[in-house]
Each structure stands twice: as C-alpha cells, then as structure tokens.
Amino acid sequence: MSKHDTHADHHHEELPFWRKYIFSVDHKVIGVQYTITALVFLMFGFALMMIMRWQLAYPGQPIPFIGKYLGDTIALDGILSGDGYNAFGAMHGTIMVFLAIVPLGVGGFGNYVLPLQIGAPDMAFPRLNMASYWIYLPGGIIMLASFFMPGGAANSGWTSYAPLSVIATTGQTMWLLGMVFLITSSLLGSVNFIVTAVQLRAKGLSFFRLPFFVWAQLVTSFLLLLAFPPLEAAAVLQLMDRVAGTSFFMPTGLVVSGVEQAHLSGGGSPLLWQHLFWFLAHPEVYVLILPALGIISEIIATNTRKPLWGYKSLVYSAIFLGFMSFIVWAHHMFMTGMGTTLSTFFQATTMIISVPSVIILTCLIISLYGASIRFTVPMLFALSFLPMFAIGGLTGLPLGLTASDIHLHDTYYVIGHFHYVVAPGTIFAVFAGIYHWFPKVTGRMMNSTLGRLHWFFSFIFINGVFMPMLFQGMAGILRRQYDQSEQLHGASAQGLSVMVSWSAWLLFVAQIPFIINFFWSIWKGQKVGANPWEATTLEWAAPSPPPHGNFDTVPVVYCGPYEYSVPGKKTDFCPQHVVA
Amino acid sequence: MSAAVAIPHDMEPHPVTGMYNGKFGLWLFLASEVMLFGALFSSYVLLRMGAPEGTWPKHGAEILNVPLATFNTVVLITSSVTMVMAWAALKMNNIARGQLFLTVTFLLAGAFLVVKYFEYSEKFNHFEVWLKEPMVVDGNSVSSIRGHLAKDCPPLTKETHIRAFAIPEFILLDPDAPAGSKEHPPTLRIDGGNIRRISDFGPAHSTFLATYFTLTGLHGLHIIGGMVVILYFMLTGSRFAQKRPDKYADRIECTGLYWHFVDLVWIFLFPVLYLL
Amino acid sequence: MSHHEMTAEEVSHHVRTYLKVFGALLVLTVITVGVFYLHLPIVGAVVVALIVASIKGSLVACYFMHLISERGLIYWILALCALFFVVLLLLPVITDHEAVGTVTH
Ligand code: HEM
Numbered sequence: 027m028s029k030h031d032t033h034a035d036h037h038h039e040e041l042p043f044w045r046k047y048i049f050s051v052d053h054k055v056i057g058v059q060y061t062i063t064a065l066v067f068l069m070f071g072f073a074l075m076m077i078m079r080w081q082l083a084y085p086g087q088p089i090p091f092i093g094k095y096l097g098d099t100i101a102l103d104g105i106l107s108g109d110g111y112n113a114f115g116a117m118h119g120t121i122m123v124f125l126a127i128v129p130l131g132v133g134g135f136g137n138y139v140l141p142l143q144i145g146a147p148d149m150a151f152p153r154l155n156m157a158s159y160w161i162y163l164p165g166g167i168i169m170l171a172s173f174f175m176p177g178g179a180a181n182s183g184w185t186s187y188a189p190l191s192v193i194a195t196t197g198q199t200m201w202l203l204g205m206v207f208l209i210t211s212s213l214l215g216s217v218n219f220i221v222t223a224v225q226l227r228a229k230g231l232s233f234f235r236l237p238f239f240v241w242a243q244l245v246t247s248f249l250l251l252l253a254f255p256p257l258e259a260a261a262v263l264q265l266m267d268r269v270a271g272t273s274f275f276m277p278t279g280l281v282v283s284g285v286e287q288a289h290l291s292g293g294g295s296p297l298l299w300q301h302l303f304w305f306l307a308h309p310e311v312y313v314l315i316l317p318a319l320g321i322i323s324e325i326i327a328t329n330t331r332k333p334l335w336g337y338k339s340l341v342y343s344a345i346f347l348g349f350m351s352f353i354v355w356a357h358h359m360f361m362t363g364m365g366t367t368l369s370t371f372f373q374a375t376t377m378i379i380s381v382p383s384v385i386i387l388t389c390l391i392i393s394l395y396g397a398s399i400r401f402t403v404p405m406l407f408a409l410s411f412l413p414m415f416a417i418g419g420l421t422g423l424p425l426g427l428t429a430s431d432i433h434l435h436d437t438y439y440v441i442g443h444f445h446y447v448v449a450p451g452t453i454f455a456v457f458a459g460i461y462h463w464f465p466k467v468t469g470r471m472m473n474s475t476l477g478r479l480h481w482f483f484s485f486i487f488i489n490g491v492f493m494p495m496l497f498q499g500m501a502g503i504l505r506r507q508y509d510q511s512e513q514l515h516g517a518s519a520q521g522l523s524v525m526v527s528w529s530a531w532l533l534f535v536a537q538i539p540f541i542i543n544f545f546w547s548i549w550k551g552q553k554v555g556a557n558p559w560e561a562t563t564l565e566w567a568a569p570s571p572p573p574h575g576n577f578d579t580v581p582v583v584y585c586g587p588y589e590y591s592v593p594g595k596k597t598d599f600c601p602q603h604v605v606a
Numbered sequence: 607m608s609a610a611v612a613i614p615h616d617m618e619p620h621p622v623t624g625m626y627n628g629k630f631g632l633w634l635f636l637a638s639e640v641m642l643f644g645a646l647f648s649s650y651v652l653l654r655m656g657a658p659e660g661t662w663p664k665h666g667a668e669i670l671n672v673p674l675a676t677f678n679t680v681v682l683i684t685s686s687v688t689m690v691m692a693w694a695a696l697k698m699n700n701i702a703r704g705q706l707f708l709t710v711t712f713l714l715a716g717a718f719l720v721v722k723y724f725e726y727s728e729k730f731n732h733f734e735v736w737l738k739e740p741m742v743v744d745g746n747s748v749s750s751i752r753g754h755l756a757k758d759c760p761p762l763t764k765e766t767h768i769r770a771f772a773i774p775e776f777i778l779l780d781p782d783a784p785a786g787s788k789e790h791p792p793t794l795r796i797d798g799g800n801i802r803r804i805s806d807f808g809p810a811h812s813t814f815l816a817t818y819f820t821l822t823g824l825h826g827l828h829i830i831g832g833m834v835v836i837l838y839f840m841l842t843g844s845r846f847a848q849k850r851p852d853k854y855a856d857r858i859e860c861t862g863l864y865w866h867f868v869d870l871v872w873i874f875l876f877p878v879l880y881l882l
Numbered sequence: 883m884s885h886h887e888m889t890a891e892e893v894s895h896h897v898r899t900y901l902k903v904f905g906a907l908l909v910l911t912v913i914t915v916g917v918f919y920l921h922l923p924i925v926g927a928v929v930v931a932l933i934v935a936s937i938k939g940s941l942v943a944c945y946f947m948h949l950i951s952e953r954g955l956i957y958w959i960l961a962l963c964a965l966f967f968v969v970l971l972l973l974p975v976i977t978d979h980e981a982v983g984t985v986t987h
C-alpha cells in the first residue's frame with residue numbers, strides 16, 4: 027500500500043525475478059508482456075487463416091504438411107471440414123481483434139509509451155495495471171482452450187450472431203466466458219489510462235502540449251470505457267440463453283432440426299444481440315485504428331523533422347471521431363430490415379464520421395510536404411500506412427451508403443475493406459512502432475537491412491492478399507463460405523482466390539526477417555543512447571531502457587510536442603523538457 | 607506493497623478534476639457500470655415492448671413479492687447511510703466509530719442477500735404447467751396452472767436439449783389459491799399427454815423472469831463484491847487507519863462511492879421489476 | 883471540491899444532511915409502493931415510478947456520493963456517459979417491433 031517511499035528508494039531495491047518480470051507492476055514490463063503475448067496471438071490467428079486459405083484456393087484437397095495433425099473433427103483425412111472451417115474463421119476474427127490488435131495498440135504501446143510521454147513515473151494504478159494483464163491472459167487461454175471442447179471452438183463468427191450462437195456447441199460458452207475476461211481487462215485498463223493521462227502529466231505539459239499519441243490513447247480509452255459494457259451485458263444475456271435456458275435472443279417458434287427451441291417464453295429478439303454487439307463493435311474499430319494513427323503521427327513528425335501539420339485539427343478530429351463512433355453502429359445492420367428513416371439516419375452519421383478520418387489523413391499527408399524525410403524503417407512502414415489506410419477508409423463509403431451496401435454487404439468486399447484498415451493499416455503501424463521504440467525498450471537498434479526486406483515484401487504481399495478481395499466481393503463472392511468455387515460466379519474468381527492464398531503464405535515468409543531481426547537485435551543490435559532518433563517527446567528524455575520509475579530527474583515541459591527545425595536553433599529539434 | 611514508485615496525486619487532488627487518482631478512477635468505473643446496466647435496462651424495455659400479447663405479466667408484482675422487496679429497499683438505503691457515516695466518522699478521526707458503521711453496513715448487505723435468497727428459492731419451488739387442452743380448475747377453464755408440486759409427485763427431470771424440464775408421465779400439483787382467497791383448490795393430477803410445457807419460476811420460465819434473474823443476479827454479484835471489499839477493510843482497517851488515517855478515509859470514500867452506486871441501481875430495479 | 887481538508891464542524895454538518903436525505907429516501911420509497919397500490923393506468927404508473935426513482939437516485943448521487951460538491955471535468959464525463967446511455971435507451975424505439983419475438987418467414 028505504501029506509496030510514500032521517497033523517489034530515490036526504488037533504485038536500490040532488487041526484486042526477485044518473478045516480481046520483476048512476471049508479476050511486475052512496472053508499466054514498461056507490463057507493456058512488453060502485452061506486446062509479446064499479443065504478437066504470439068497474432069501469429070496464431072494468422073496461422074489459422076493460412077490453413078483456411080488452403081481450403082479456399084484448393085477446395086477439398088488435403089492440407090499439405092499439417093493436415094494430418096489437426097484431428098478428425100477439424101480435418102478428416104487432412105481435408106479441412108466445414109465445421110473446422112467455421113471454427114477457424116470465428117477464432118481468427120476473435121483472436122485478431124480482441125487478443126492481438128487491441129492488446130498491441132493499447133496494452134502494449136499504450137502501456138509502454140504513454141506514461142513516458144507524459145513524464146510520469148508509472149501508471150496511476152500500477153497494481154491494477156498488472157491485474158489487467160493477468161486477466162487478459164486467462165481470457166486468451168480460455169478462448170484457445172475452447173478448441174479442445176467437445177464440438178470444438180466457437181464457430182458462429184467473431185460477431186456471434188444469435189440465434190446461431192445460442193444453439194452452437196460448447197465452444198461458444200467458452201467464447202462468452204473468455205469475452206467477459208477480456209472486457210473486464212479492457213475496462214480496468216481504460217480507467218487506468220484515463221486517470222494517468224489526466225492526472226499524471228508532468229509540470230508544464232498542458233493538454234495541448236500532449237503528443238498526438240497520448241490523445242489517441244485517451245480517446246481510445248473512453249471508447250473502451252463506455253462501449254464495452256453493452257457487449258458485456260450482451261455476453262451475460264447470451265450466457266444465460268445458453269446455460270440457464272432463457273431466450274433473450276431466441277425468437278418464439280424457432281425450429282432447429284425439427285426441435286422447437288424456445289416456446290412460450292415471451293420471445294426474444296435476435297436483433298437485440300446485433301444492436302448490443304455493434305454498439306460496441308463500431309467504436310471497437312476505432313479502438314483498432316486510433317492507437318495506430320497515434321503511432322504513425324509520432325513517427326512522421328520525427329522523420330520529417332517538421333511539426334505535424336494541423337496538430338489541433340488532429341486532436342479535435344480524434345475527439346469528434348470518438349464521439350461519432352457511438353452513433354453509427356447500425357450501418358452494420360442495413361440488411362436487417364430496418365426502416366428507411368432509420369437507415370437514412372445511420373447513413374448520414376456514417377458519412378459524417380468519415381470527415382474527421384479524412385482530416386486526420388490529410389494532415390498527415392500534408393505534414394510530408396516539403397520535408398527532408400529520413401527514410402528509416404519505421405518511416406517506411408508509416409509512409410505505406412497512409413495509402414493503405416486511405417484505401418480502407420474510402421472503401422468504407424460505398425458500404426455506408428445504403429443503396430450500394432445492398433450489393434456489397436456480406437461479400438468479400440467488406441472483408442477487403444476492413445482488412446485494409448487493420449492489416450496494412452494497424453499492423454503496419456504496430457511494426458512501425460516496434461522499429462521506432464525498440465531502441466527505447468532495449469537500448470539497441472534493430473537492423474535496418476533486415477527491416478527494409480521485411481517492409482518491402484510485406485508491403486507487396488499484403489496488397490496481394492487484400493486487393494483481390496475487393497474485386498471478388500464486387501463480383502458477388504460471399505464471405506464465410508467454406509467453398510467459394512461452388513458459388514455461381516465462382517468460376518472467374520477462383521484464380522484470384524489462389525493468388526490471395528499464395529500471397530498470404532508468402533506474407534508469412536516475409537515475416538521471417540522480422541523475427542530474426544527482433545531476437546538478434548535484443549542481444550546483438552547496435553547500442554544507442556537515450557535519443558537515437560533525435561526526437562522531441564519526453565520518452566526520449568529517459569534513459570534507454572528506462573529504470574523502474576522512468577526518469578532520473580522529474581521532467582518539466584517547456585514547449586509543444588513537435589518542435590522540429592525551429593529557425594535560429596543549433597539543432598533541428600527542441601525536446602519538450604529543454605528550456606527553449 | 608513495497609517496490610512502489612511514488613505516484614503523483616495518489617492522495618492530493620489534481621487541479622483539473624479536483625480529485626485524487628483513486629476517486630477519479632472510481633467515478634470512471636461507475637460510468638462504465640452505468641453503460642452496463644443501461645444496456646440491460648434497454649434490453650428489458652425492448653423485449654417487453656416486443657413481447658407477444660399475454661406473455662408478459664401485467665406487472666412484476668403478479669409474480670414477485672413486493673413486501674419483501676420493499677423491505678430490502680429499506681435495508682439497502684440504510685446501508686448506504688451507514689456507509690457514508692463510516693466515512694464521516696473516519697474524517698473526524700473516530701476510528702472505532704468508523705469501524706462500527708462499516709460492520710453495520712456489512713451486516714445490512716448480508717441481510718439483503720438473505721432476503722434475496724428466500725425470494726429466489728421461493729421461485730424455484732413454484733411451478734407453472736401449460737396445457738394442451740384447457741382444464742377446469744375451481745370452476746374456471748384455464749390453459750395454464752400455477753402451483754407447487756404435491757408431496758407425492760414423482761420428481762421432475764431436466765431435459766438438456768431444449769434446456770427445460772422433461773414432460774413427465776403425470777404430475778400432482780397443488781394449485782395456487784385464486785386471487786383474493788386463501789383457500790387452495792384440491793390437488794390436481796395432470797396427465798403428461800396434456801402438458802405442453804412445464805417450468806419452475808426460474809429464468810427459463812419466461813422472458814420476464816429471465817430479465818428479473820439476470821438483473822437482480824448481476825446486482826447481487828455487485829453486492830457480494832462490495833461485501834468482500836468492506837470485509838477486507840473491516841479486518842485490516844484498524845491497523846491501516848492507525849498508520850495512515852487520511853489514506854484510510856480515502857479508501858472508505860471510494861468503497862462508499864461504489865456502494866452508493868449499487869444502492870442507486872437497486873433504487874431503479876425495484877420499481878421497474880416489481881411495480882411496473 | 884475535495885473533502886480533504888474538512889473540519890470536524892463541516893463533517894457534522896454533513897452528517898445532518900445525510901440523515902435528512904435518509905428520511906427523504908424512506909418517504910419516497912413509501913410513495914413508490916403506495917402509488918403502486920393505486921393501480922394507475924400503465925403510462926401514469928411508469929411516469930410516476932421513474933420520476934420518483936430519479937429523484938431518489940439524484941439524492942443518493944448528489945449527497946451520499948458528493949456529486950453536488952464535485953467540479954468540472956467529472957460532470958462532462960458523466961454528461962457524455964448520460965448521452966450515450968440515452969442513445970442506448972433509444973434501442974427499443976428504433977427496433978422494428980413487428981420483428982421482435984417471432985420468426986419472420
Ligand atoms: C472511415 C470510414 C469508414 C466507413 C465509412 C466504414 C463503413 C463500414 C460499413 C458501412 C461497414 C458494414 C459493411 C457491411 O457489413 O455491409 C463496415 C464494416 C467494417 N468496418 Fe468499416 N468503415 C470505416 C472505417 C473503418 C475502420 C477505421 C475500421 C477498423 C479499423 C473498420 C472496420 C470494419 C470492420 C471490422 C467491418 C466488418 C465487420 C463485420 O461485419 O465483420 N472500418 N465499415
């Protein structure tokens with residue numbers, strides 16, 4: 027309990043290993059724990075999809091190498107089964123969104139960087155922070171353990187639409203339990219982030235001197251705080267439906283395989299699930315992208331050696347984006363038979379929300395104008411993020427317009443759309459962030475040649491994966507199909523499926539330089555000092571790696587976050603903690 | 607815990623919020639709780655508005671026990687008062703009195719749960735039988751009958767597939783006394799062949815009871831959570847308070863905020879579930 | 883404002899307020915239950931019950947939770963929360979009720 031130890035105390039203490047690296051309360055250790063765990067989940071989710079891509083490229087053929095190890099329920103005779111495909115698809119989505127991207131963007135980068143950037147010694151509630159991680163991890167393990175349930179893992183899609191999910195196998199119950207853990211973890215985390223960002227800012231660090239990354243995290247935390255509880259409520263209701271025999275989401279008179287499922291109960295509403303789910307899940311997509319935008323902004327400012335263009339517009343746009351994201355959710359439900367007045371309303375809000383997204387993108391692009399750019403590895407990822415995010419955002423517009431959504435809904439076009447935002451978007455931002463802050467975390471640089479290889483091939487193949495999906499979708503190929511070639515338009519689009527699959531497998535190969543680079547650099551990378559990129563924000567004022575408690579002397583802030591190339595200065599950067 | 611770094615505003619209020627970290631954090635947490643109960647409340651309204659004719663009770667009191675719930679409302683309000691009194695006592699450095707009020711709060715919370723237990727178990731011993739062909743009970747032709755299983759009725763078994771009771775060969779039911787009378791009609795024998803569905807008054811009975819159990823169950827979990835925290839401070843409090851009285855008062859203030867919120871939720875649940 | 887530097891006198895003043903609020907809450911509870919036994923038509927019953935509950939809730943929030951003496955930021959955050967809460971409550975209104983509770987073929 028005692029936080030009254032003086033600041034100097036902690037330098038002398040030697041903690042046992044398990045307190046220092048496993049049950050640590052240090053935000054940096056927790057950030058690294060989140061990052062590593064989430065990267066493992068990312069890899070696992072990717073592996074699931076690589077297996078599914080075999081079925082899509084070569085339907086009905088045995089999966090080479092690993093097919094025989096998957097077990098009879100998932101792959102009989104090495105051929106992926108329909109049930110196996112469904113389970114893999116549902117778990118791919120769930121793992122990627124809830125166990126990989128959010129924990130990377132918020133748990134990993136947010137935890138590590140945010141307290142440093144505001145000059146704080148740690149999070150406001152260090153032990154709560156530790157609890158967040160240790161609730162997230164069991165949540166993830168529960169999710170994965172569901173593969174060993176009778177009937178396999180959850181197989182009703184990452185959206186778990188009722189009534190399908192209510193009558194699904196036991197894996198779905200595990201999914202719901204896992205979600206309750208993950209939501210709880212996120213809620214604790216978001217409370218911690220908001221309190222930290224508001225109350226622990228260093229002296230002189232007013233709100234409009236905060237790096238954009240901190241703003242992005244702050245808005246993200248509010249989204250998590252207020253949007254996640256409705257999904258928690260929905261999960262509780264679905265859990266009741268599954269284990270207590272209620273029928274919140276089960277309509278009266280529903281007959282499945284000749285058995286009436288819910289009678290006389292008063293009747294539930296499958297649409298209620300969709301509403302509660304998307305009330306979270308639309309804000310959730312901004313939870314996926316905002317931290318990425320934060321990371322990219324930092325990297326662009328540092329490597330263009332210019333202040334970000336339109337810092338205030340960026341901040342206001344992020345806030346507006348967060349706010350609007352609560353009133354667009356029904357654009358995922360245009361096809362559920364809602365009235366025209368209502369769909370017009372949600373169409374309008376959806377068009378409005380794309381404005382701040384475009385403002386953010388425009389600010390970042392204008393920031394490049396006239397700069398003498400340093401083409402470092404993080405900057406390459408950041409630069410390629412911009413057009414990828416643009417494609418992702420722009421392909422959202424036809425989906426937000428009801429007339430075109432009738433054609434595009436539930437096709438591969440939707441898959442293409444959101445993957446452009448999260449894969450070459452957020453995941454590229456995550457890579458950029460890893461290359462950018464690696465020297466802070468380890469005190470060593472990552473190898474630049476391997477990094478360039480990683481970037482170049484990832485960039486090529488990731489487009490090979492997602493660009494064809496947009497065309498397949500427009501040709502009418504539906505999502506969540508076990509065998510696309512059986513669909514009427516299939517013939518002409520099958521070649522594209524093969525191309526996508528091969529791109530995906532090659533994308534995996536392109537990650538090998540990264541993996542090698544990551545481990546090699548931890549031990550062998552070139553040693554660097556506190557501020558290798560000559561950046562201005564406070565995290566670079568701390569030693570690399572920063573000790574427990576972060577700063578040698580408590581920093582005081584004298585200027586805004588991106589004072590690069592200020593005329594009349596000796597260096598081309600003025601750190602925030604240096605008197606101008 | 608040792609090895610702690612000194613966190614700013616751990617105790618002194620921050621100028622922007624006027625709060626110390628813990629209190630600000632607790633308020634944020636409560637905001638998320640509002641959204642949690644809000645979603646459930648909204649689901650309740652949606653399901654009720656959409657319920658087919660005759661599947662929703664006219665008001666909760668038709669099925670639920672209003673006097674018990676009124677009693678519980680008073681218990682919970684009182685516990686809120688004792689909670690805030692505990693904090694006030696600690697602010698005046700009267701630790702013994704603070705601990706006493708804390709203990710009373712804990713006991714009141716326990717009382718609430720005991721009453722809730724009786725309410726719940728009453729529901730699980732009460733049955734409704736929906737008939738295929740109407741039967742005549744007490745001179746009225748009815749299509750569903752409520753009552754308790756007679757002593758010599760063979761036990762019911764759960765059918766897993768549709769998550770309901772299996773239809774037995776026959777049941778022996780003591781029907782409820784009709785409204786306004788105390789006299790029970792004689793025990794009825796109902797043939798399995800005429801039973802469409804049979805259910806206790808548990809969550810599976812109807813969407814109304816499903817909502818009732820989910821909302822009060824979740825609220826009950828919040829009570830239990832609060833009791834655990836209060837118990838912790840009851841046990842460790844006097845040592846803690848001796849060492850750092852002001853910090854201890856802060857902790858109790860935060861616990862209190864949570865506790866009042868739980869009370870506040872009940873203030874809405876009570877009329878919505880029981881009286882409307 | 884924070885209650886950190888409160889004098890004993892202020893605290894005992896608070897205590898008197900708490901007791902008054904307690905009394906008010908009890909009276910309001912009696913009113914809610916009393917009104918129920920009048921068996922008003924449904925709309926009236928809902929309106930009365932929700933108004934009384936809101937008054938009780940506000941009393942608890944303002945006095946027991948000291949919201950009345952807090953300042954600035956927390957009001958904004960709670961207002962935001964309240965706004966999204968209202969959006970949530972619109973769910974039933976925007977859902978097509980024909981479709982609830984039955985299977986549409
Ligand atoms: C900027 C403007 C954006 C617009 C106008 C937009 C619009 C839409 C619309 C209307 C849909 C529903 C399509 C359908 O199911 O028929 C959709 C799906 C989706 N969007 Fe976006 N979006 C935008 C940005 C984003 C961002 C930034 C992300 C995430 C990082 C994202 C992630 C998703 C996801 C995950 C889905 C699919 C959910 C599913 O059905 O499984 N979108 N988008």
Ligand SMILES: [Cu+2]
Binds near residue numbers: 354355
């Ligand atoms: Cu959306």
